[in-house]
Amino acid sequence: MDFLQISLVLVVLLILAIPMGRYLALAFSLTTTRLDRVFGGVENVIYKISGIRVADMTWKQYAAGVLMSNIAMVAIAYLLLRLQGFLPGNPNNIGAMEPLLSFNTAVSFLTNTNLQHYSGESGLSYLSQMMVIIFLMFTTPATGIAVAMAFMRGLTGQRSIGNFYVDLIRSHTRVLIPLAMIVTLLLVSQGVPQTMEPTATATTISGTEQQIARGPVASLVSIKHLGTNGGGFFGVNSSHPFENPTPLSNVIEILSMFLIPASLPFVFGFMAKSRKQGWVIFGAMGMMFLAFLITAYTAEVNGNPALERAGLSQLMGSMEGKEVRFGIAQSALFTAVTTAATTGTVNNMHDTLTPLGGLVPLGEMMLNSVFGGDGVGTVNILMYAILAVFLAGLMVGRTPEFLGRKIEGREMKLIAIAILVHPLIILAPTAIALATEMGTAGISNPGFHGISQVLYEFTSSAANNGSGFEGLGDNTPFWNISTGLVMLFGRYVSIIAMLAVAGSLIAKTPVPETLGTLRTDNSVFLMILIATVVIVGALTFLPVLALGPIAEWLTIR
């Protein structure tokens, strides 16, 4: 039954992802398409109003566009949070958010991380919810999709890497807004509230009064997942019955957060004019995902041996921190998907996952390329693909080339920066946190689990995931500053480095394919790609994982 549930969801995902890939390829085409007739009118008005010149950009212009627009966004977000007490749309009279928490919150939503160190209901005014949270929930995945499009154009040698502003607008008009509307309606059909009415007051059977929070939940939950954002309307995120009432809504949420990341490899296939190429990238990510999913499911379904020894039945698996309406299968699947797609929404508490079950979200975020967040995940796996091409390409006795473009010193330098930054911004702050009082003070469960808590917080920040292991007292200056910086480095270093790679590759004369060319569209390359991700990406973290979840697992076995 569990198997059927899980495989059904994955099959539906695949059925949706392929046409979605074709649609995205068309939507972001550099040439005129029939979609322009549908969306062109609105888009042209937007271009005119905002003074956007629709011309091809160099990678530097593109990167500048990303940075400038994102700096503007974070500045607006920060000011709104600081000034929310004086601004309208604040019926509950919520005061200004303190500076460091504002910094952390603004950065968190800007980087598509949605790490929440504040408490949603009491920390934000309605205006902040709409102008900061929901606004960024649309613009950041749009930025990610734009960057992915530019990167893939560079790799496949299109006319140019495109125009950032055009890609940004199109992500909204052609992808996120229409999809969000559909998903919102689907969620409403499952009973997710969508109302502007104030908090309801109910009288319980015992006669006491209960305040039931509600609001425009469905619209936020839809973009929360579609944009791989993850910041929930309610504190407990998608475990809350109003955010995720039924197993079907659970499936809708899983599908909507995986839809764009899973369809981007197919976009790559279309751009490269080689469907097989798209399948190889999808296959590598898919196989890694399955391995993680199976690990998580097995670990959870087998229950917690420590609790079993304490006399608690583990027949249903490890149900601590899970919702009965989802059970193990839907919880494990949700956990595997939310950290693969680096959404960070949760339908169960990751802190109470069994050690190996908790290893899965950690591992997926460390790799940061098992589908990954909107756009950036694809960029990451393609970066690993370039690395794999470099190693394997030399072995066939030629200067390595990917899709006819030579991978040389400049590309390797840029990739070196990207693969270096990820472990650096996870391990260095983890070490600092564990070595200092300001870091260890927040840990609720010392010992191996404490390592996992800290490691999870920084991994989640670096991968721009945003889910928390919870149990960590993280609204302190130390955590706000450290995770804020980690989120910024985690997002922008690799975005800029990869745009530079795209700019460098697009300028190269393509090398024709011959018998002597390394093929990157077959199963051999798929295996090399997975091996590269695992050996370069994962083994780096093995020592620290050994001290965290693995040690915990071994000691409670």
Add this chain to the structure above:
Amino acid sequence: MSRTRTVALPKDLYQRAFVDSFKKLDPRVMMKNPVMFVVEVGFVITLLLTFFPHLFGGASDPFYNGVVSLILFVTILFANFAEALAEGRGKAQAESLKKTKQDTKARRLQKDGTIQMISSTELRKGDIVIVETGELIPSDGEIIEGVASVDESAITGESAPVIKESGGDFSSVTGGTRVVSDRIRIRVTTDPGESFLDRMISLVEGAKRQKTPNEIALNTLLVSLTLIFLIVCTTLLPIATYVNAAIPIATLIALLVCLIPTTIGGLLSAIGIAGMDRVTQFNVIAMSGKAVEASGDINTIILDKTGTITHGNRMAAEFVTVGKTKQEDLNRAAAQSSVYDETPEGRSVIELAKKQGLASSELELPHSEGVEFRAETRMSGTNFANGVQIRKGAVDAIKKHVSEQGGKIPSDLEEKANRIATAGGTPLAVAEGNSILGLIYLKDTVKPGMRERFEELRRMGIRTVMCTGDNPLTAATIAREAGVDDFVAEAKPEDKIALIRKEQAAGKLVAMTGDGTNDAPALAQADVGLAMNSGTVAAKEAANMVDLDSDPTKIIEVVAIGKQLLMTHGALTTFSIANDVAKYFAIIPAMFMLAIPQMGALNIMSLATPQSAILSALIFNAIIIPILIPLAMKGVKYTPMSATKLLSRNLVIYGLGGILVPFVGIKLIDLVLVALNLV
């Protein structure tokens, strides 16, 4: 295959490499190799810990620190030894060349016509010198007057002297070679220190060795991996301290050294030097490592027909009778017409006639005299004592010759001659007296084995294009026979450049060979230009490789060497990185087993003790370097096949092997350590 310049590895080479590997311990030298530099820093730290175990606070086992330190020291020595050995071979070659470059005396011709004896080092570009029999040519130059046979064995290893003469494509001479006959006047073309010999010495010596583009890219990857593991290991200390799992500094350094790619890091420069050296041993001088590497990337090879694909001299392939002539008569007349013909063509006629059963006695022609080929008559032959004249020559010329003597032209002559021409051959008519007996079918023959070579290239994904001045028909025939992929007929030198540019515009890398001055622009344009040593100075300067044996087909081997160089880099990098998997399984449980006994479950190799596990991994990490030195020097075996097959093969050997071998190796070392009671 041509003969290779073999430099054996004598004992003193090993001795010198051994000494050099200590000299290279100098941190200023080690800095150039960041991976091994990290190992050296680790060595210094563990050495300090051996004598001052409390240096970083806490107690540590001085004996254990000492052992780790020693293994690290040996690791560095092994890597240095590999590099020194590779360099040593080059140095040995350079020294033998330097012996040639003695300070010779030169006779410089002054402006007033007098001769001044000066040292060869004082010669400047443009000076004119005179060299006589038995003297060494003092500098690179061009013969402006005279013909001489020159012994170039000092450079080419070829003992037979070559003829050099002024004008044309054989006018360049190299400094350090010896004139064995005659007297020549030479215009010096290089300043001191820039001569061919100088460049060759510095190249084989590897003194100014520049890293190749792929080596730079690979080095970037290795440095970033090293930095990653540096981060991993330094952060592990505070993280482990948090759960009270104290890690000895020496163990942490051992983990770091095992994880960073020391295998490839230690062998990287040796592979590069050895790759260049393989080219040199093959008697090809590559002006840069970049050129060697580029040859591995070649997509198209442009080859001259004459001299490269074919022997370059037309050979008699068949005797075709006309009219009612008997075959034996034609065979005899053809052979007799060639008795005085010393050209390869003439000799091939006699050879063919003999092969077809002509008695040698028929060729003893007393009192006859030979008629030499002249441009006006376009025929040659033999005049017998009895007045009979036998002629062979161009069909038109013979027709004219026979008509003049009142003879008739056989009706089928024209048709048969055309048939030969169509087939790509050259027809020569044979006349005895005033009658035409038949035709000699002259054919430019393809060198044996060329077809197979081109087939090989095709399997490597390389296209061959033949360039020839012949007409399209002849060219097509030879192209078909040789099995080249494409040909350009009636090609002029500028066509070659155009062809190269066209291929390059399509993103292809082009290699070509050439020797003449008019080849120079094309040689410069090509990504890999291989000039013949017998060629002109201009050609040699434009090219980025010079073949000392002047064998144009060598370009094919150079491609293979280039590929091998890249493959060796790739294979050993993959092996090195794949090794990490086993090392993790050896060291991680060992590191934490004392603090967390349950970690023993990860000790899947069931290594005896934590210390033996760490030392085994470290020892494996060290000894794998010398084990792989022969492979680094020889290069990964390369057989032409498609990239997909090649990749699968190398992946199994170096990828899968790289994962499995250390599991076996570490376990074995652990068993030995236990057996020797060392741990």
